[in-house]
Amino acid sequence: MPLDKEALESLRRTPGAGAAQYTRGSGRRRLWLLLGAVAIVAAIVIWRFAGAPVPVQTVMVEAPAAADGAVLNASGYVVARRLATVSSKVTGRISEVLFEEGAAVEDGQVLARLDDATARADHEVAVRSLEAARRSLREIEVRLADAQKTLDRNRSLVERALVSRSVLDTSEAEVAALQARLSAAGAEVNVAQARVAVSRQGLDDLLIRAPFAGVVISKDAQPGETVSPISAGGGFTRTGIATIVDMESREIEVDVNEAYINRVRDEQRVEAVLDAYPDWKVPGRVISIVPTADRQKATVRVRIGFEQLDPRILPDMGIKVRFLEDRAGAEPASPTLDSRALVRGDGGTNVWVVRDGKVERRRVQVAAEQDGRVAVLEGLQGGEAVVVNPPQRLRDGAAVELQAE
Numbered sequence: 275m276p277l278d279k280e281a282l283e284s285l286r287r288t289p290g291a292g293a294a295q296y297t298r299g300s301g302r303r304r305l306w307l308l309l310g311a312v313a314i315v316a317a318i319v320i321w322r323f324a325g326a327p328v329p330v331q332t333v334m335v336e337a338p339a340a341a342d343g344a345v346l347n348a349s350g351y352v353v354a355r356r357l358a359t360v361s362s363k364v365t366g367r368i369s370e371v372l373f374e375e376g377a378a379v380e381d382g383q384v385l386a387r388l389d390d391a392t393a394r395a396d397h398e399v400a401v402r403s404l405e406a407a408r409r410s411l412r413e414i415e416v417r418l419a420d421a422q423k424t425l426d427r428n429r430s431l432v433e434r435a436l437v438s439r440s441v442l443d444t445s446e447a448e449v450a451a452l453q454a455r456l457s458a459a460g461a462e463v464n465v466a467q468a469r470v471a472v473s474r475q476g477l478d479d480l481l482i483r484a485p486f487a488g489v490v491i492s493k494d495a496q497p498g499e500t501v502s503p504i505s506a507g508g509g510f511t512r513t514g515i516a517t518i519v520d521m522e523s524r525e526i527e528v529d530v531n532e533a534y535i536n537r538v539r540d541e542q543r544v545e546a547v548l549d550a551y552p553d554w555k556v557p558g559r560v561i562s563i564v565p566t567a568d569r570q571k572a573t574v575r576v577r578i579g580f581e582q583l584d585p586r587i588l589p590d591m592g593i594k595v596r597f598l599e600d601r602a603g604a605e606p607a608s609p610t611l612d613s614r615a616l617v618r619g620d621g622g623t624n625v626w627v628v629r630d631g632k633v634e635r636r637r638v639q640v641a642a643e644q645d646g647r648v649a650v651l652e653g654l655q656g657g658e659a660v661v662v663n664p665p666q667r668l669r670d671g672a673a674v675e676l677q678a679e
Contacts (some may be wrong), residue, residue: 337656350528
């Protein structure tokens with residue numbers, strides 16, 4: 275459609291009006307494009323921060339202490355009440371050792387043998403002497419029996435006047451002599467039997483036996499060494515070949531300061547911790563309080579028995595003991611928490627609990643703060659993990675990444 279003359283004339287009078295109108299339309303488009311780009315970038319940033327795990331630091335809720343409280347702590351050692359150094363009954367040279375350290379032995383088990391050559395020869399002589407004495411006794415018994423028959427016959431003949439009286443007297447004298455010899459031979463047999471018994475005992479004394487069932491904790495002699503029940507001096511003679519411990523007699527001995535002995539009583543429960551196993555608590559009970567005090571250390575010895583023995587408990591191990599007191603009827607203790615985990619507001623106190631990599635907002639009731647900790651009266655249990663110094667952007671169900679403090 276052709277323009278009228280007035281319009282053309284107007285355009286000629288305002289030559290930049292069309293360009294300005296075009297410029298304003300283009301600027302609006304640029305502004306909308308810029309706002310759209312900013313919105314997209316903001317959405318991306320929000321999406322990234324909302325989906326990424328939030329780094330947090332956590333602490334554990336400490337479980338309440340047991341209802342039993344310690345009234346006294348002490349330290350001591352594991353001891354064996356039944357311990358023996360094994361030696362021989364006689365002096366002799368060791369010919370054989372039949373044990374090693376750590377071996378379990380039975381009551382009466384042979385641990386070592388001494389050289390028995392001389393003793394065995396003496397025993398053989400004693401046995402031969404006994405056999406000879408018994409043969410002599412049997413010979414005299416046979417002769418006496420024959421002499422007794424002769425005496426009986428002569429008596430019959432004298433009664434019938436067939437022999438003289440002197441023959442009877444001779445028979446009677448012979449019987450009496452044989453009876454005396456029989457009595458002496460019997461005594462010789464008894465002496466020979468005693469000698470055999472002594473020589474047999476001598477042989478047995480050369481065998482060193484375990485005095486009771488237990489475990490060998492020390493081997494102190496070797497074949498070829500001389501052992502004696504008493505010290506001969508000079509260091510060349512052993513007085514013992516081994517040390518045996520009855521492992522069933524293990525117990526604890528502690529020295530308690532006499533100022534605190536009134537806190538200990540018989541049958542009191544204790545909790546023991548071995549230095550070798552610091553995470554293992556061993557229950558026990560007081561056996562007795564030794565009724566004497568050490569004047570120099572001002573202590574009283576207390577014996578403590580294990581409620582159940584364990585192979586890991588060895589004599590001379592260091593041990594720490596807590597004497598416990600039953601607090602029957604006392605109110606149960608509450609778990610405790612680091613006060614930095616508390617979020618106060620919204621009409622109460624909350625914490626962020628971490629579970630399966632996500633946080634959960636939970637309302638709790640706590641007691642007054644003391645030394646940076648609070649007792650949790652309601653809402654938490656011992657062992658749960660909670661966030662300390664929680665960031666502001668934490669939300670229910672948000673993923674978290676645990677970091678060390």
